[in-house]
Amino acid sequence: MDKEMTGAEMVIEALADQGVEHVFGYPGGAVLPIYDALFQQQKVQHILVRHEQGAVHAAEGYARSTGKVGCVLVTSGPGATNAVTGLTDALMDSTPLVCLTGQVPTHLIGNDAFQECDTVGITRPCTKHNYLVKTIGDLPRVLHEAFHIAKSGRPGPVVVDIPKDIQFAKGIYSRPREFQHKGYRPKIKGDLDRIKAAIEIMRHAKRPLFYTGGGVVNSGPEASHFLRELVKLTGFPITSTLMGLGAYAASDPQWLGMLGMHGTYEANMSMHDCDVMICIGARFDDRITGRLDAFSPGSKKIHVDIDPSSINKNVKADLPIIGDCAHVLEDMVRLWRSTAAQADKAALEAWWKQIDKWRARRSLAYKNSNEVIKPQYAISRLYELTKDRDAYITTEVGQHQMWAAQFYRFEQPNRWMTSGGLGTMGYGLPAAVGVQLAHPNSLVIDIAGEASVLMTMQEMSTAVQYELPIKIFIINNQYMGMVRQWQELLHGGRYAHSYTEALPDFVKLAEAYHAVGIRCERPGDVDGAIREMLAVNRPVIFDCVVDPNENCFPMIPSGRAHNEMLLGDATLSVEEAITEEGKVMV
Amino acid sequence: MNTTHYPAAGVSQQIETHTLSVLVDNEPGVLARVIGLFSGRGYNIDSLTVSETEHEKHLSRITIVTRGTPMVIEQIKNQLDRLVPVHRVIDMTVAGPHIERELAMVKVRGKGEHRMEALRLADAFRARVIDASTESFVFEITGASEKIESFVALMIPLGLVEVSRTGIVAIGRGPEGM
Numbered sequence: 001m002d003k004e005m006t007g008a009e010m011v012i013e014a015l016a017d018q019g020v021e022h023v024f025g026y027p028g029g030a031v032l033p034i035y036d037a038l039f040q041q042q043k044v045q046h047i048l049v050r051h052e053q054g055a056v057h058a059a060e061g062y063a064r065s066t067g068k069v070g071c072v073l074v075t076s077g078p079g080a081t082n083a084v085t086g087l088t089d090a091l092m093d094s095t096p097l098v099c100l101t102g103q104v105p106t107h108l109i110g111n112d113a114f115q116e117c118d119t120v121g122i123t124r125p126c127t128k129h130n131y132l133v134k135t136i137g138d139l140p141r142v143l144h145e146a147f148h149i150a151k152s153g154r155p156g157p158v159v160v161d162i163p164k165d166i167q168f169a170k171g172i173y174s175r176p177r178e179f180q181h182k183g184y185r186p187k188i189k190g191d192l193d194r195i196k197a198a199i200e201i202m203r204h205a206k207r208p209l210f211y212t213g214g215g216v217v218n219s220g221p222e223a224s225h226f227l228r229e230l231v232k233l234t235g236f237p238i239t240s241t242l243m244g245l246g247a248y249a250a251s252d253p254q255w256l257g258m259l260g261m262h263g264t265y266e267a268n269m270s271m272h273d274c275d276v277m278i279c280i281g282a283r284f285d286d287r288i289t290g291r292l293d294a295f296s297p298g299s300k301k302i303h304v305d306i307d308p309s310s311i312n313k314n315v316k317a318d319l320p321i322i323g324d325c326a327h328v329l330e331d332m333v334r335l336w337r338s339t340a341a342q343a344d345k346a347a348l349e350a351w352w353k354q355i356d357k358w359r360a361r362r363s364l365a366y367k368n369s370n371e372v373i374k375p376q377y378a379i380s381r382l383y384e385l386t387k388d389r390d391a392y393i394t395t396e397v398g399q400h401q402m403w404a405a406q407f408y409r410f411e412q413p414n415r416w417m418t419s420g421g422l423g424t425m426g427y428g429l430p431a432a433v434g435v436q437l438a439h440p441n442s443l444v445i446d447i448a449g450e451a452s453v454l455m456t457m458q459e460m461s462t463a464v465q466y467e468l469p470i471k472i473f474i475i476n477n478q479y480m481g482m483v484r485q486w487q488e489l490l491h492g493g494r495y496a497h498s499y500t501e502a503l504p505d506f507v508k509l510a511e512a513y514h515a516v517g518i519r520c521e522r523p524g525d526v527d528g529a530i531r532e533m534l535a536v537n538r539p540v541i542f543d544c545v546v547d548p549n550e551n552c553f554p555m556i557p558s559g560r561a562h563n564e565m566l567l568g569d570a571t572l573s574v575e576e577a578i579t580e581e582g583k584v585m586v
Numbered sequence: 587m588n589t590t591h592y593p594a595a596g597v598s599q600q601i602e603t604h605t606l607s608v609l610v611d612n613e614p615g616v617l618a619r620v621i622g623l624f625s626g627r628g629y630n631i632d633s634l635t636v637s638e639t640e641h642e643k644h645l646s647r648i649t650i651v652t653r654g655t656p657m658v659i660e661q662i663k664n665q666l667d668r669l670v671p672v673h674r675v676i677d678m679t680v681a682g683p684h685i686e687r688e689l690a691m692v693k694v695r696g697k698g699e700h701r702m703e704a705l706r707l708a709d710a711f712r713a714r715v716i717d718a719s720t721e722s723f724v725f726e727i728t729g730a731s732e733k734i735e736s737f738v739a740l741m742i743p744l745g746l747v748e749v750s751r752t753g754i755v756a757i758g759r760g761p762e763g764m
Contacts, residue, residue, distance in 0.1 A: 120615060125626050129670040132614070149670060183611060183673040286593050309664035312657060559594050 002174045007139050008033035008167040011100060014143035016043040017175055020071045022062065022437055023047070024055035028075025029115060030102030033167035047437060047466060050458035052079050054430035056086020056157075057456065060095045061431030064417045065392055066438045067220055069150050072099040077115030080161075081122065085424060087157045088126040092421025093243060094218055096155035098146045099127075105165040106134055119161045128156030133163070136171035144176040153186025154307040155218055186306060190323030195331045198278070198302045198319055199341055205276035206347035207354075208236045211259065214243030214420065215281020215305060217413045219325035223247070224413045226329035227280065233336050234343050237355055239267035241282050242405055243420040250409035256355065257364070260288040261556050262402040265363035265565060266355055268554075271296050272562035273354070280304045281325045284314040285421070286558075294561030304328045357574075363554045364406050365570035373523050375400065375475045375546045379407040379447065381526045382473060385534065391443040392435045394418065396428040396452030399481035399552045404447040426455030429472060433459055436468040443471070443534070450476040450543075451500055460513040463539040471533055472541045474506060477548040485551045489566075510541035519543040599655035603632065604679040605686060605756045606663065607764055611671040612638045612646040619669050620648060629654060629662050633688075633731075633753040645673070649755050676764045683759040689752045690734045695722045696745035704744045711737045722747070 005013065011034050015023060024047045027035045038046050049055040052074045059070030070090075074083050080101045090097045104113040120132045129149050131142045139162070146158040202208060210231060216223045224247045231238050231254055238248050239259040248255055257264035259271055271277070277299045282288070289295040295315060303310075303317035304325060311320040321328055335341070366376045379400075393408055394417040395401040401418055410416050417435060419427035428446040436444040446453070453474055463470050475481075483498040507517030516536050520529035520543070533540050553568030610616045617636055624631050633651040638644075652662060659677070666675045678684045692713070694704045701723075708715065708725050711733065717724035727737055731754060738749055758764065 121618070124615070124619060124622055134614075181670070184670045289593065291593055307668065309661060309668050311664070312660055316657075558592055 002172050004170055005173050006033065006037070006167065007136050007162065007169050007171065008037040010139050010171065010173045011143065011162070012037045012041055012044055013173055014140060015071060018069070018144070018147045020044055020069070023071040023073050024049055024058045024434065025073030026052050026055060026075065026079060028079050028102060030076035030104055030164050031073060033164065034073065034100070034102070046073070047462065049430065049462050051456065052082035053085050053426070054456050054459040054462065056083050056090065056097065056099065057427050057430035058434035058459070059097050060086065060090050061394055061417050061434030062438045063095050063097060065414050065435040067414060069096040069098055069147055070434065072097060074099065075102045075115065076104055076119065077117045080117055080119040084122060084126055087123055087159065089419050089422040089424045089427065090157040091126050091128065093419065094155050094214060095157065096150040097157040098150050099157060099159045101159060101161045103132065103161045103163040106163045107165070109163065119159065123159045127159050130159035130161065132161045133166055136166055136169040139166060139171065140173050145181065148181065149184060187322050188324045188327055190304065190321045190328035190331060192331065194319060194321045195328060195335060198321065199332060199335045199339065201276055201300055201302060201319065202234065202278065203341045204344060206344055207274045207351045208234070208276040208278065209270050209274040210236055210238035210278050210280065211240070211271065211282055212238065212244045212247055212280045213241040213282025216244055216247040216325045219281065221413060223326035223329055226326060226333050229333050230329055230336065233333065235348055236343070237270055237352070239263070239270065241285070241288055241420070242418060244282060245405060245416045246410035246413040249411045251411060258405050261290070262406065262552055262554065265361055265554055265567065265571070266358040268556065268562040268565055269358045270355055274299045277301045280329065283310040286314070289314060290556045291559055291561045296562070361572045361574065363567055363571050365572070366568060367570045369547070370523055372547045373520065373526060373544060375403050375477065375550055376407055377523060378475060378526055378544045378546060379403050382445070382447070382530055383408045385527065385530050386443060386445065389443045391415065391445065392417070392439060394428040394431040394435060394444070394446045396446070396448045397423045397425045398449045398452060399485065400447055400449040400475040402552045403475070408447070425452035429453055429456050430459045432470040433463050433468055436470050437466065445471045445473050448472055448474045449481060450474050450478065450503060450506070451480045460515055460539060460541070464514050468539065469537050470539050474541065474543050475546050476506070476543050477546050477550065478503060479548055482552070488551065489557070506541050506543035515539040515541060517541050517543065519545065521545045599657065601653055601655060602659060603651065603653050604659050604677055605754060606650045606652065606666070607676045607678055607756060608648040608650065608666055609673040609764065610646050610648060611673070612644045613671055616646070616671045617648070619671065620666065623665055623669065627665065629658065635753040635755050649753070651754050674764060678756045678758065681758060684756050685759060686730060686754050686756045687728060688731050688734055688754050689726065689728045690738070691716070691750045692725045692727060692738060692741055693722060693747040694725065694741050694745050695747050697721055700744045704741060707737070707740050713737060
């Protein structure tokens with residue numbers, strides 16, 4: 001059904017046709033025609049943020065918690081440049097987004113017009129693809145192509161830059177049919193012969209390990225389903241990256257916890273000592289591998305990824321399989337079943353015995369205190385008091401993020417929204433706004449640091465405006481904790497500019513935003529205060545005042561191998577770990 | 587303890603030179619995407635040529651000569667392939683026998699014996715005179731890069747003024763297209 005309409009109307013029509021219900025944005029001169037069109041319709045709801053970076057993070061939270069494409073609308077110039085951090089974040093974490101930017105009229109492009117910037121030039125390296133629409137005839141195709149590219153293959157952000165005269169111009173809008181892009185065709189099905197070869201390697205493995213990542217979550221709930229099935233069938237241990245948490249249930253005995261720089265001892269030691277590594281939807285990031293030449297030296301590596309450029313980038317894969325995780329995992333489950341493949345039981349038993357010894361050292365143990373709240377304790381209690389609820393967790397970046405990954409245990413995918421690749425402080429609060437909007441009746445908590453959360457604090461105003469009862473759980477140690485930790489360990493304890501003097505009173509700040517503020521300063525009050533927070537059906541800022549000197553362990557210092565971890569004081573020694581007394585100590 | 591936030595540089599491998607043919611949609615910004623990829627990820631470009639080759643299909647062919655370790659070369663190909671307007675990436679260096687050619691225009695200024703010598707050498711190198719004045723020539727020379735380099739080197743003492751080169755274009759031998 002072809003209809004004549006303006007470019008601005010086409011934008012709304014295309015969003016509606018793509019099933020977009022919410023668009024996060026901020027108006028400005030170069031997008032006014034689109035805002036005018038938004039005003040005159042009911043199909044797409046616009047969420048007014050307080051800063052364009054917040055719009056992109058909110059759309060990321062929305063996308064990651066639903067699997068849908070997040071949508072952003074900002075103006076030209078500063079609107080577009082403010083969105084750049086969020087776009088880069090989405091690119092690094094493979095989050096599907098479409099960001100529409102206004103642009104000065106075509107005849108002014110290149111003239112240094114008011115609020116002009118080279119949006120496609122600036123966003124070229126931080127998007128999966130971008131477009132500048134120069135004729136109205138291209139607009140419908142480009143809009144639909146943008147959604148197709150954002151969500152297919154390895155997902156990512158796509159920018160569509162629309163000059164103001166194009167928004168006013170009239171053209172024919174036609175609804176999209178199934179279309180094939182002329183050049184862009186991501187490979188979805190894995191090569192069956194290679195999958196067979198992988199099964200063969202797995203069958204003979206003595207010390208196998210699944211190492212999974214955000215790709216499994218991005219691939220959709222089926223991927224997690226097949227992953228769980230395959231892990232159960234094989235009896236192999238499994239660990240995951242920060243981005244992959246939730247794809248496999250943390251309560252399961254085969255789960256070793258997160259791996260990498262702040263991963264568990266058992267996960268990292270298993271990575272180092274395994275003889276077959278089955279990497280699914282992860283990319284051997286430097287936070288995972290540590291020292292490359294000492295990374296898992298004795299293992300055969302099977303690498304499943306939808307993006308060929310992730311293969312052999314950092315670590316040589318012995319058996320690469322290009323394809324979508326869900327499809328490859330499904331084939332693996334089917335092949336394992338149909339060939340009645342059996343894992344090497346005796347070897348596997350010995351491997352699990354070894355893993356249990358590593359586990360017994362309790363690498364996540366910490367010395368609790370009756371005087372001061374330990375951040376690990378606060379997050380453990382938050383987990384215990386919310387685990388039976390329909391909860392979604394976002395985080396900022398730093399120590400609190402790692403503690404959240406260690407102490408909050410995820411059972412389902414899409415429940416954990418964090419900035420992994422780019423490490424964007426200020427991600428969590430706006431992401432929580434997006435998550436809450438997508439899941440209005442769920443519990444959405446941003447586990448935050450006091451430094452990070454101040455970077456995008458203005459989005460509290462958005463949460464209050466749209467009555468989104470997000471809970472901002474601030475682990476307040478008055479430091480940029482991870483910076484302080486590195487300064488303590490690597491720079492002789494010279495804490496250059498990592499202490500925040502003159503922090504705001506977060507309770508009063510919450511009240512100033514017409515939200516609820518709660519402060520908790522003693523370990524004995526933590527449970528009560530968390531219950532109080534959960535009882536409030538409004539946005540809450542929870543100021544949890546914690547031990548300012550706590551460090552995040554275990555830790556692989558950079559440039560070290562997995563078997564050279566630094567462990568916390570409370571970790572049991574090898575001797576302690578094997579005695580029964582040792583096991584009951586915390 | 588290591589005082590950096592990042593792992594140490596990897597073990598250095600042998601550096602290789604490869605010629606890549608890249609078929610792309612001829613649309614605005616496509617060259618910027620390719621060049622931005624190289625500069626953004628720290629890859630080398632030794633030579634780059636681009637022109638539309640199939641007008642009806644809006645296809646351009648980019649020929650890139652690049653250097654790197656085998657792992658980096660593989661990354662470059664995969665990263666190029668990932669760009670949305672890129673249709674195909676062929677590594678001519680490993681795809682089979684192929685021909686590489688370059689065209690150069692060489693301006694030489696001089697009189698008397700120098701002028702005669704320049705003409706004689708041009709003849710030996712099968713360079714054509716495409717512009718002449720009483721005190722100068724412009725030669726057009728086509729061939730492999732080494733041939734052009736030797737010709738240009740010979741022109742220096744004879745009054746070389748300037749050189750304009752196209753960079754390398756490449757095509758596979760035999761009946762098959764890319």
